[in-house]
Amino acid sequence: MSEGRAMDRLAMLGGARAVPRGTAMPEWPVVTAADREAVNRVLDSGKFTAMASGEREIAGLEEAWAKRVGVRHCAAVANGTIAIQIALAAVGIGPGDEVVVPALSFVATGLAPVHLQATPVFADIDPATYNLSPAAFEAAITPRTRAVVPVHLHGLPAEMDAIREVAERHGIAVIEDAAQAHGVVYRGRHVGSLGSAATFSLNVSKNLPTCGEGGLVTTDDTALYERIAAMRQFGETLAKDGTRDYISRIMGWNAKINAIQAAFTRSQLERFDTEQMQRDQHVRTFLTRLAPLPGLVVPRALPDRGHAWHILRLRCDATALGRTPSSSGPLRAIVCRALRAEGVPVSRYQSMPLSEQPVFQGCPAGELPVTRAVIEDSFTLQKAHLNPAAGPVLERYADAFEKVWRHMDLLIRMAEGGAR
Template identity: 35%
Template structure:
């Protein structure tokens, strides 16, 4: 079996340091907002090149608290992509705002900057691009547009830890960035975890208060907050893995580029790198008219595959009423043909060739 991601092989490579760090944390018994959380926040901020990084309980919470800290509220609109996991839009709803979906670029699958301006209304407060599959959205165009219209730029970096745009790391360009550390992510823990980044000390302080029941001082509550603190044990794991993030990104890029080489001439549309930033390949996603046949053949060969994402958000039942009549043809077309192949830093060239051979046998057969 070749899985989508092999967490076991990665764990075994860093097992000694992971196990030692967890045991030390257990001995210290400082489990909530302990020293490893504080250390990870500092190390992550240094790695990304941002002034402030605040650990929270999940990537979804990172989005939620970033929007809340930015003052996004009921009656506001936030422009985002329809081709993403629902957490992006859920977080907008959590603060009472309305997600406004804009179609995607047909090559990168990220939100299309050329289509954003037409969606701006007097109620628009922010643009929330998603760095999908590990490729940065076109932040130069989006940043310029936000500046021109007085809008906040908030980055969804759930899939892009380690990616850069023009030499600047994702999560450091907007007013706030939101990261996920779900186990399968490029930087993943062994449960849920998230991070909010910002250059603004006031924003960082708001996130810290919001994550801890609206409290700066114990039993003194200035606002209604949440219970969304990064777990100390997860911070131990993230500190170990953070040391290897460059190596992990290089491993993913090696796998992706070999896939693209092997699948050339098969008719599959392989991932496009626009050259504006570094794609870190959280997923390796192709487009094919024969998706079902390819996935069936892979399954029969003991190889995993997946579809991210089969239904664009504007077509989801939960948004059916407000998006009635909305047509976003590029997102709809991509969703109907996309599929992702196994990718992880430790994947061997032999495994990549095995996967590619099955795909090619269907598409060229």
């Protein structure tokens, strides 16, 4: 066999990998000297919580993010999941209420209503954006519906104008789940300013991370903000000087972020725009190479909104290759196997609609044909592309995709049982 043919042979069949062994996946988050200095500043100050007199890291992060989003208020909390829970509780969600959520999302979107003894109602998604379908949202509304949580999945904003129009007609609160969409603009406005309140995650894996867990809740409603701020601190109303009377006036949690986490994120925020611009350039270049591959559906931004590219979800369309739709799932499985063998760290991520997870047994769900199809035929690339220096590695990954696609006839036969 010639060297050229050996190099082109699929790695899972004994050929050389397209991504050479030892090629490191770029780390995320990037931790700089400035980040370490920010953390050490807190350690040296001895002021670790919002209750510490004179603590400024938490308030500084809140002020910076509120200004960035274009709202009056931001409350920093312990994580992105409690952020959704507190936002829902602050708008009055409680036992017996229904909250419409997309059937394709991270589990936290559905868990937040459950923690309030409310019922998540799972609605189908749009086939192009993978976000909540406005039509499916409206079809899911009942007399008990009190809120909707549209998710800007993977960093692409949902159809917020249409969702808000439906919500306003039915008197339903809109809580944005923007955990994966930091800094993205939708029709001239930042996500985080498009509903009654919005929530962000600062988990270490997110585009805007902290050194562990954290979250943010944004709102333009002062009364709503005051409830959110109280709920994260046992339901107490804090004086402006930080003094406490230890009286819980409403239901609340201990859901505060600490000053070290806030300082780390404030430092990350200083270079967020630059890193996001570099990420956007590298991801678009990568997807431009993948887009011509027949039967591969790549994520795309829309003209009226940005994209954070937090996760890249790709779909295998068997019909574009002359096969039946039922072949898409098996094709996705064999393509993932081939790509991983070539050194591309793809994964399936979700394996079922949220409504089918055991924790949500008995919760209502509409017909979910789009959600089921997307889960069956799609796979994802996570974290590897977030580092702003990931361009060269993404070029290697694109080489691997092109190599795998040169063997598509063989992979189709394997997917359909014609080869082992």
